[in-house]
Every structure is written in C-alpha cells, then in structure tokens.
Amino acid sequence: MTDPTLPPLPSLPALPPLPAMGPVTRRVPPAGARREWQDAEVVAVRDETAHARTVRLHLPPGAETHVPGQHYVVRMPREDGSWAQRSYSAASAPDGPAERAAGPHVELTVERIDDGELSPALHGVTVGDRLSVRGPFGGWFVWRGDVPALLVGGGSGVVPLAAMLRHRRRGGLATPLHLVVSVRGPQDLFYADELAGAPEVTVVHTRVATPGSARPPGHLSAADLRPVLASFADGGPTCYVCGSTGFAEHAGQLLVELGVPSGDVRVERFGPS
C-alpha cells in the first residue's frame, strides 16, 4: 500500500494504459470470498444422448444461484481417501428468488468419457444420491441477459449456451439471442426437444444430415454464420464460443473473418478432462 503522505510517483501517470478485455465487473473482497464445498442431492437424472446424461441437483437453502455460463466443480472420494474433481457447466436457467430460499437447483450435463474417472461414475448416480459440489465459478463466459448474444457451440459445448438460452426463455427476455450448435448428426444434439426447429436456434450437422435437409453435412462455415450475424440489428452481438479446442479455434476465427471484433468474442475451450 502506498503511503499517502508521499508525493505521487513521477513516471506512472505518463504510462500508456494497459490493454483490457472487457470491463471489470467485480473486485475481490480483501478477505477473499471462498466458496465452500456443498452437499447436493440428486433429484433427477435424464439421458440427453447415448453418451450424455443430465444430473439435476438440489443445493442447500441459501446457496448462491449461478449466472448462465458459469460452472461447478464436482468431486468424488476415492477408496484411498483422495478426491477426483472436474468442472461441469450449468445447463439450466438459474432459479428465481422464490426457489432460492428453499435451495436452488442446477442441472449439469455430463458427457461420458469411457476411460475417464469421474464421468462414468456420474453416469451411475441415481435420485437420492448426494454429491459434493463447489461453485458457481466463472466471471467471463457469462451472460446476464443484458446484451445481444450470438452463441456458437460444438457438441457438448452447447451446455453453458443452453443455460443462456433457457434463461432468456424463462425470463421472457427481449434481448436478441441466437444459438448456432454444431453436432455430428441429429442423434448427438443435446436438449433436442427444446432446440431442434426453434426459431432462435440453428443446428448444423457435420456428418449426418436430417433427411430432407437442404444443407449437406459439413463443418461450420462462414455461410452458416453470415445470415445469423446479419440478423442482429445495430451494434452486433457479443459472441460466446464453446467447444473443443479445434472447434473453438475454428469458430472464433470464422467470426473474426466475418468482421466481429475479436474483443467481442468470448471463448470457452473444453480440455480432454
């Protein structure tokens, strides 16, 4: 801490400002703000595809609700006393104040990695099981419903974007939003009953097209994104790109090549965890 009685340092005011990515929306409290592990109850499970399952959790009363785009850390004990932990994005819209008092709910969609450690075990949980979770975390890849948003997801990268879309629907928000989701084929689309055919959703198939579809299967292209971008009126949207490293690099570069300022693109890459 600088001694206030000292004269100001001569060189600092002359420095150019450092660059920044977006405004700082939150300052860390000096004492920190540790989020503790919480005991959550599994209240529902449901299959999304042959490889992905959603686990609905009930958090303790008073627990913080997430902002769409945030993630939770789930841990499970091993027989040897150590813990395995992984992060999973929230798929559900945040609960309102009424539900929050009795304990908010959050849905995590877990893609099964056959040689993974946590995901096969999470596919085995049943209603009534208890899980240890921590969160919500993340302050960048979040959408509060206040700015026009173009969401671009690949495969399981749709999960945090679904939370944004569901938040907009649940709240009846008028903020423009469009979701483009790229999957191998119709069988691989998470939340298909909510997404397929919806006016604010574009589904791109890379390997297997829907019968009768005019678009041949193929990777996400500028031709897929251009009309969606054009549908946003003045200003242009904040873009949220989520998927594997390969997908995120590809989609991010497409958006920049289409004229989106790189500062308007937020990216979340899924590692192989």
Place this chain on the structure above:
Amino acid sequence: MPILPGRRRPRDPRLPPGQYDAGDGFPVLSAEVTPRVDLDTWSFRIDGLVDTPVTWTWPQLRALPHSTYEGDIHCVTTWSKLGTSFTGVSVDTLLAAAGVREEATHVVAWSVTGYTTNLPLEHVTGELAWVVWEHEGRPLPPEHGGPVRMLVPHLYFWKSAKWIGGLRLLDHDEPGFWETRGYHALGDPWSEQRYDGD
C-alpha cells in the same frame, strides 16, 4: 456418496493435490480468440517502476542469452503436464536491463489481446519466470501462446500469460483478468489456490 475405486497406479509425486497427469496432451485453455501476432511489428516492453523502460523487438529479444526450463506445468482446470520444456529468456535478465526500482513490489503481465495477470515481484525473479518462444524444441504454436508467452511454472498456468506484450512494475498488487473474476490472487498449485480465498 458414490465412491471411486482407488487409483490404478501410484500417484506421481510431481502432481500437486487435485491434479491429474495429462500425459502427452497439452490442453488449450484461453478466454479469447487466438490472435495472429506479427513478429515484424511485435515488441516486448518493461515499464512502470524501473530506472529505464526498455522495449525489445523480436530480433533483439532473441539475441539475449537463452535458457531452458525443464519440469512440470499445472493448469487450474486440474491437468498437469509433467517433464516438459520451454526455451526463452529469464525474466531476471529482462528486469536487469531495465533496473527495478526499490519501491516495486508487483508486476502485471499483459498480452496483446488485453489479457492481464498479476504477480508478486518475488515470484518472477530468482529464476522462477521466463519469456519463452519454444516448447520442447519447436516454435511455440499460436494456441499455446505463440509466438511468445510468459512462463511461471511454479504457479497455475493462467499466470503464464499467452501472447505476451510486456511487464509493468507497480508498488501495489493489481488483480488481473481472472483474478477479478473469481480466481485466486496468487495461484500456488501445491496449496490448491484455485479460487478466491482458497
């Protein structure tokens, strides 16, 4: 609560708590679009509380004495990469050229994308930090922060800013991009300092 079986293999002592061995993999995690950095116009600058602010062009940086870090790196998302290597110039060498003023206590490392991260000065001096351009003998790829990134391997890897543009020395701590968005101010993997207050 479901219980996982114990590990199939004994735990590698190089792994900090809560981390797993990513093996040959090198996952990519960054919050922004990978920029295309042009080395003909790129430069690296040290400014703030220094005797003489210094800017190096790419050829000037490459002309400095190199050194190679061989060891491990740890990402807050729980992967670690063991026994890897990076080549570049030690931050000690760069700071010596600029001359650190007595009142400096912290640095902000900043990237051409606008990404920033804060580091106590004692965590980037004493052969703890580098500015690197090679990974395992090859040019650092853009998605991993190439052509030039920071390397602070004893802290979680978000401190090793990709696409580095410079270091600014300050007389106070100035939390950076992730540190103002829920992540720990220091990020020591051996103390599992992942999030605020850990």
